[in-house]
Amino acid sequence: AQSVTQLGSHVSVSEGALVLLRCNYSSSVPPYLFWYVQYPNQGLQLLLKYTSAATLVKGINGFEAEFKKSETSFHLTKPSAHMSDAAEYFCAVLNAGGTSYGKLTFGQGTILTVHP
Amino acid sequence: DTGVSQDPRHKITKRGQNVTFRCDPISEHNRLYWYRQTLGQGPEFLTYFQNEAQLEKSRLLSDRFSAERPKGSFSTLEIQRTEQGDSAMYLCASSYGTMGTEAFFGQGTRLTVV
Numbered sequence: 522a523q524s525v526t527q528l529g530s531h532v533s534v535s536e537g538a539l540v541l542l543r544c545n546y547s548s549s550v551p552p553y554l555f556w557y558v559q560y561p562n563q564g565l566q567l568l569l570k571y572t573s574a575a576t577l578v579k580g581i582n583g584f585e586a587e588f589k590k591s592e593t594s595f596h597l598t599k600p601s602a603h604m605s606d607a608a609e610y611f612c613a614v615l616n617a618g619g620t621s622y623g624k625l626t627f628g629q630g631t632i633l634t635v636h637p
Numbered sequence: 638d639t640g641v642s643q644d645p646r647h648k649i650t651k652r653g654q655n656v657t658f659r660c661d662p663i664s665e666h667n668r669l670y671w672y673r674q675t676l677g678q679g680p681e682f683l684t685y686f687q688n689e690a691q692l693e694k695s696r697l698l699s700d701r702f703s704a705e706r707p708k709g710s711f712s713t714l715e716i717q718r719t720e721q722g723d724s725a726m727y728l729c730a731s732s733y734g735t736m737g738t739e740a741f742f743g744q745g746t747r748l749t750v751v
Contacts, residue, residue: 525679530677555739557742562745562747563744563745564641564643564728564742564743564744564745565680565728565730565742566742567739567741570739611679611680613679622668622685622687622692623668623670623685623732623738623740624670624682624685624693625670625672625680625682625730625740626682627679627680627681628679629677629678629679630677630678630679
């Protein structure tokens with residue numbers, strides 16, 4: 522079974538500081554990995570995805586993530602936080618086979634707070 | 638295309654009542670998923686359709702829950718005899734294409750059972 526662990530349920534940074542949100546995955550096959558963002562009372566919006574091409578993936582709003590197979594990690598980073606980045610972030614792994622084709626397994630989420 | 642649409646956005650119901658939610662996926666998306674998200678948790682998979690066929694149901698989906706996708710277009714999720722534990726955000730997502738294609742999510746339906 523595939524799983525995702527997000528380290529740190531809350532992360533707080535100052536505006537302009539580096540954002541680092543951690544995600545570790547478990548998968549018996551090469552994974553497809555995603556980061557989604559959720560604003561209060563909204564659905565999920567895709568930030569970026571890893572589909573076995575380049576290990577460094579660039580997404581929207583200046584976010585990027587690096588796939589590290591040896592560490593089973595897919596951490597999300599942004600060089601300089603903006604107030605508008607305050608939201609909840611979810612890492613997810615895609616089920617790649619069987620009748621659960623396309624099903625996502627999500628981590629618990631990390632709430633990002635950005636201070637002025 | 639306006640994306641995945643869910644209706645209603647909010648629903649308050651009394652315990653024991655039945656509720657039905659609707660999801661309109663992005664047109665031409667053949668896969669449709671329902672997830673449930675409780676406060677402080679990530680979304681959890683409930684069920685999945687490929688076209689009109691329901692291919693998988695999670696163990697989270699008790700006998701009080703039923704989902705349909707007639708003609709492979711919109712989908713409905715019905716909860717019978719609602720319980721307070723059913724209070725959650727219900728999210729619908731759709732996707733199309735080869736493996737790795739991302740799922741697009743709707744805004745969700747927030748259910749409160751009082």
